[in-house]
Amino acid sequence: MxxxxxxxxxxxxxxxxxxxxxxxxxMGAVVRAIEKAGLDQxxxxxxxxxxxxxxxxxxxxxxxxxxxxxxxxxxxxxIKFAKPELNVIVVTGDGDALAIGGNHFIHSxxxxxxxxxxxxxxxxxxxxxxxFSPMTPQGHLATTAPFGNVDRDFDxxxxxxxxxxxxxxxxxxxxxxxxTDLVSKAIMNKGFSVVEAVSQCPTYYxxxxxxxxxxxMMNDQKASGVTAAAAAKLTPEQMVGKYVIGELHKAEAxxxxxxxxSIVDSLKDKEMK
Amino acid sequence: MLLLQGNExxxxxxxxxxxxxxxxxxxxxxxxxxxxxxxxxxxxxxxFIQMEDEISAMAAVxxxxxxxxxxxxxxxxxxxxxxxxxxxxxxxxxxxxxxxxVQRGGPSTGQPTMPxxxxxxxxxxxxxxxxxxxxxxxxSVEETFWLTIRAMNLSEKYRTPVILLMDEVVxxxxxxxxxxxxxxxxxxxxxxxxxPKDYLPFKPDADLVPPMASFGEGYRFHVTGLxxxxxxxxxxxxxxxxxxIQRLHDKIDRNYADIVQVETEHMEDAEIAVVAYGSxxxxxxxxxxxxxxxxxxxxxxxxxTIWPFPAQELKSCLAGLKHVVVAEMNLGxxxxxxxxxxxxxxxxxxxxxxxxxxxxxxxxxAYLQEVK
Numbered sequence: 001m002x003x004x005x006x007x008x009x010x011x012x013x014x015x016x017x018x019x020x021x022x023x024x025x026x027m028g029a030v031v032r033a034i035e036k037a038g039l040d041q042x043x044x045x046x047x048x049x050x051x052x053x054x055x056x057x058x059x060x061x062x063x064x065x066x067x068x069x070x071x072x073x074x075x076x077x078x079i080k081f082a083k084p085e086l087n088v089i090v091v092t093g094d095g096d097a098l099a100i101g102g103n104h105f106i107h108s109x110x111x112x113x114x115x116x117x118x119x120x121x122x123x124x125x126x127x128x129x130x131x132f133s134p135m136t137p138q139g140h141l142a143t144t145a146p147f148g149n150v151d152r153d154f155d156x157x158x159x160x161x162x163x164x165x166x167x168x169x170x171x172x173x174x175x176x177x178x179x180t181d182l183v184s185k186a187i188m189n190k191g192f193s194v195v196e197a198v199s200q201c202p203t204y205y206x207x208x209x210x211x212x213x214x215x216x217m218m219n220d221q222k223a224s225g226v227t228a229a230a231a232a233k234l235t236p237e238q239m240v241g242k243y244v245i246g247e248l249h250k251a252e253a254x255x256x257x258x259x260x261x262s263i264v265d266s267l268k269d270k271e272m273k
Numbered sequence: 274m275l276l277l278q279g280n281e282x283x284x285x286x287x288x289x290x291x292x293x294x295x296x297x298x299x300x301x302x303x304x305x306x307x308x309x310x311x312x313x314x315x316x317x318x319x320x321f322i323q324m325e326d327e328i329s330a331m332a333a334v335x336x337x338x339x340x341x342x343x344x345x346x347x348x349x350x351x352x353x354x355x356x357x358x359x360x361x362x363x364x365x366x367x368x369x370x371x372x373x374x375v376q377r378g379g380p381s382t383g384q385p386t387m388p389x390x391x392x393x394x395x396x397x398x399x400x401x402x403x404x405x406x407x408x409x410x411x412x413s414v415e416e417t418f419w420l421t422i423r424a425m426n427l428s429e430k431y432r433t434p435v436i437l438l439m440d441e442v443v444x445x446x447x448x449x450x451x452x453x454x455x456x457x458x459x460x461x462x463x464x465x466x467x468x469p470k471d472y473l474p475f476k477p478d479a480d481l482v483p484p485m486a487s488f489g490e491g492y493r494f495h496v497t498g499l500x501x502x503x504x505x506x507x508x509x510x511x512x513x514x515x516x517x518i519q520r521l522h523d524k525i526d527r528n529y530a531d532i533v534q535v536e537t538e539h540m541e542d543a544e545i546a547v548v549a550y551g552s553x554x555x556x557x558x559x560x561x562x563x564x565x566x567x568x569x570x571x572x573x574x575x576x577x578t579i580w581p582f583p584a585q586e587l588k589s590c591l592a593g594l595k596h597v598v599v600a601e602m603n604l605g606x607x608x609x610x611x612x613x614x615x616x617x618x619x620x621x622x623x624x625x626x627x628x629x630x631x632x633x634x635x636x637x638x639a640y641l642q643e644v645k
Contacts, residue, residue, distance in 0.1 A: 012506065042491040047336070058495055058506060063488040065339065066497035067332065068362050074329035078336025078344075079488060081320050082294050086340065086489050104332075107325040264315040271316075 020214025070101030286421030361400030387629030543572025
């Protein structure tokens with residue numbers, strides 16, 4: 001059985017996502033990455049918050065938890081910390097992870113708890129039909145930014161790195177083979193891992209900003225996602241609107257649950273002496 | 274024999290009942306609970322985590338509970354406001370957990386070190402939507418120990434969050450307490466027995482409580498805060514929505530007799546009943562005793578279970594009563610429920626204060642002397 005068949009709840013399909021949405025492609029990459037990483041299906045928990053991306057776990061055949069808006073990482077932390085033998089993967093969106101969930105996001109990075117977080121970045125609140133998110137570029141249109149977005153956007157990967165995540169990568173729905181590879185590497189990292197998956201929302205973001213069809217938006221991902229080597233040859237002006245894809249950061253640091261339990265074990269040893 | 278604070282007794286009760294996991298965030302006057310568990314819980318093989326806020330602490334507790342852990346969080350005042358979002362999630366997803374609220378003076382940041390009973394209605398209605406609630410209110414250090422165990426047992430038995438509604442006086446005062454070796458029955462949640470493939474995580478048994486699998490056991494089930502059917506997946510059906518919300522209420526209402534506890538003093542021939550709970554019930558008990566010495570036929574009706582409100586017990590005391598007075602450290606919260614329950618049968622008055630001072634026995638006695 002291939003990854004898609006084994007790891008999807010086919011009786012729950014078709015999914016609720018709009019035609020042309022990139023999230024299904026990302027979900028496919030996540031289940032293939034799980035297969036590639038060789039995770040035990042019965043020992044893997046997928047957690048999400050609220051939004052379009054957060055509906056994905058419902059279609060994935062694992063223990064799955066669809067939580068409250070922005071809180072996926074906090075629920076996931078409870079799961080991982082209570083039962084460290086479980087593999088915990090969080091599927092979240094740009095608004096879920098970085099606006100309402102921003103505080104949980106940076107503190108999860110800081111703890112370096114062994115959770116893999118996939119941020120599906122479509123640069124908009126799709127579920128509520130098109131309000132600007134912390135990832136909507138300045139000047140772009142949204143229902144709540146009718147004259148162009150005043151806010152600046154985050155760089156999710158720089159933020160993750162600065163906050164202490166030990167594996168950070170970025171890819172797109174277009175670069176699905178690379179995305180799959182990066183997610184599986186993120187899963188293998190013993191620590192907090194972030195993979196930003198740039199995804200397209202033709203319905204509520206692309207249409208308003210005249211970005212064309214889903215195919216056009218994926219072609220834009222193809223053109224805008226550049227490797228670090230290619231980026232090094234571009235001037236800052238040439239990099240405007242582009243982003244680096246691939247593995248962006250790897251670091252060694254003690255993992256949270258392992259460190260807690262080693263302290264507890266040493267305590268027991270001391271008390272026995 | 275030990276000399277303990279209520280907050281310390283809460284910790285001892287939780288550990289005795291088999292607490293596995295605590296997540297919290299520092300806040301006065303509940304912080305001692307977190308401090309003690311940080312030191313004690315890992316020694317018992319459990320896990321303690323200080324989260325980035327009360328929202329995430331409540332979330333972590335629910336996540337841990339879904340792996341099979343017995344969980345608790347503790348907070349006060351503003352922190353209890355922040356718990357409300359995920360308290361509703363725990364109720365709707367039927368995830369057992371205990372939420373301790375050591376009440377302090379509100380509103381807002383209010384009076385962090387002063388006592389209050391201002392969260393009685395928030396405990397009942399704080400999270401949005403129609404929902405049942407179990408909330409228990411201890412009056413002493415020793416009772417805090419036992420009610421923490423009871424809170425954990427009720428939460429496991431009925432798959433629901435249980436609120437332990439303490440107040441700053443009970444949390445911080447020290448009393449002698451004996452902690453027995455045998456604490457009686459410890460209840461663990463009901464587990465499914467059939468083939469994991471056939472598991473319906475929200476299909477209730479006759480007692481209206483669905484058996485609960487843990488994550489990682491091979492059941493591969495889905496949990497959502499959306500309205501869901503027995504399979505756990507979201508449903509847009511009006512019928513399923515209505516039935517789910519009704520069952521969650523029935524689950525608590527039909528087990529009223531098991532959940533509700535009260536204590537009474539001198540109620541047999543009482544003409545005036547003082548309704549009081551938490552630390553205020555201690556002043557009320559004293560005032561009733563003094564009133565009796567002066568020939569005033571007063572009695573004490575003390576809800577130990579605040580929610581569901583002990584309506585049947587109160588109604589069974591009404592014969593012979595001329596007046597009911599509710600004493601509480603707020604400007605009138607539980608009195609609203611008392612008035613609703615005894616409407617037309619007997620007059621109801623209130624002794625209230627929200628200035629951060631205790632209601633004294635003298636204040637209650639003066640009221641009894643006046644209305645006798």
